[in-house]
Amino acid sequence: MPDVPAGLTRGDTLRAGARQLRAAGCDTPDLDSRLLLAEICGLRPGEIHSASGAIVPAADAERFAALLARRAAGEPVHRIIGRRAFYEHEFLLSPDTLEPRPDTEILVEEARKAMAEIVARTGACRLADVGTGTGAIAVSLLALFDTATAFAIDISEGALETARRNAEAAGVADRMLALRANYLDGIGGPLDLVVSNPPYISHRDIAALAREVRDHDPWPALDGGPDGLDAYRALSAGARGILTPGAPAIVEIGEGQADDVTAIFAAEGFSRIAATRDLGDRIRVLSFRRGDSGAHPG
Numbered sequence: 012m013p014d015v016p017a018g019l020t021r022g023d024t025l026r027a028g029a030r031q032l033r034a035a036g037c038d039t040p041d042l043d044s045r046l047l048l049a050e051i052c053g054l055r056p057g058e059i060h061s062a063s064g065a066i067v068p069a070a071d072a073e074r075f076a077a078l079l080a081r082r083a084a085g086e087p088v089h090r091i092i093g094r095r096a097f098y099e100h101e102f103l104l105s106p107d108t109l110e111p112r113p114d115t116e117i118l119v120e121e122a123r124k125a126m127a128e129i130v131a132r133t134g135a136c137r138l139a140d141v142g143t144g145t146g147a148i149a150v151s152l153l154a155l156f157d158t159a160t161a162f163a164i165d166i167s168e169g170a171l172e173t174a175r176r177n178a179e180a181a182g183v184a185d186r187m188l189a190l191r192a193n194y195l196d197g198i199g200g201p202l203d204l205v206v207s208n209p210p211y212i213s214h215r216d217i218a219a220l221a222r223e224v225r226d227h228d229p230w231p232a233l234d235g236g237p238d239g240l241d242a243y244r245a246l247s248a249g250a251r252g253i254l255t256p257g258a259p260a261i262v263e264i265g266e267g268q269a270d271d272v273t274a275i276f277a278a279e280g281f282s283r284i285a286a287t288r289d290l291g292d293r294i295r296v297l298s299f300r301r302g303d304s305g306a307h308p309g
């Protein structure tokens with residue numbers, strides 16, 4: 012276990028932690044040391060420097076060393092802390108939930124624009140967040156529009172428990188129904204919007220994932236089937252049956268999946284209306300609109 016000497020100031024403890032994480036091959040040693048020390052001291056990460064001369068009590072140094080050891084062994088820093096900031100809220104994590112990622116905030120932004128238009132036109136918005144995990148997408152959207160309501164759907168009861176707690180914390184639980192279902196099976200419409208960041212890693216790519224993802228994010232949150240596209244087939248078929256004509260479906264995708272996912276949604280009568288790129292210039296979010304007729308095109 013890393014050794015953090017007792018009697019050091021916060022500033023020296025922070026640097027000692029960063030040195031140990033750097034030596035262990037951690038990508039972001041300074042940031043992670045700060046996040047973990049702030050957790051131990053009960054401070055916000057930005058507050059560590061303002062009182063950097065304070066002495067860290069021996070018991071806290073020992074607890075900090077224990078957290079550093081977990082981080083050095085490859086456990087992601089937010090898993091250790093048990094929560095992660097996403098969009099405008101902080102989300103509790105559990106072993107059954109994916110850690111919400113910054114890329115997914117792009118989906119929330121796209122959905123926000125679509126919802127603003129729906130709410131302006133109809134006064135409300137009924138949405139489904141499919142594969143809700145921590146509830147990050149549904150909770151973020153419900154907090155933006157107080158006449159919106161959501162089904163937050165997941166196959167994992169453990170994830171749904173965490174999503175319910177996150178909805179409570181954000182004050183939106185009375186407008187979010189957390190439901191266990193296989194994608195949209197059995198969900199009643201009509202709905203104004205479907206959003207999803209589903210599992211989309213192909214079996215071939217799972218082996219190549221970073222150790223921190225593979226070993227710490229739950230398998231059902233990653234496994235998109237043999238070609239990574241199983242969820243989009245289920246989502247497009249389900250969404251076609253419950254979205255109102257012309258309503259949007261907005262999904263996050265993996266690298267290189269844009270053409271395949273577009274073809275899958277087109278086969279269910281959806282037209283692509285936007286492809287939004289992430290900071291690495293990869294298409295990350297696709298927005299579709301359901302055709303005006305409810306009939307299956309094929």
Ligand SMILES: C[S@@+](CC[C@H](N)C(=O)[O-])C[C@H]1O[C@@H](n2cnc3c(N)ncnc32)[C@H](O)[C@@H]1O
Nearest residue numbers: 111142143144165166193194208209210231232
């Ligand atoms: C990539 S994670 C996304 C979690 C969250 N929406 C986010 O963006 O942080 C995919 C989620 O889909 C759920 N899931 C996997 N298979 C499912 C299925 N057949 N039906 C519903 N949800 C499923 C997983 O449990 C996981 O919570």
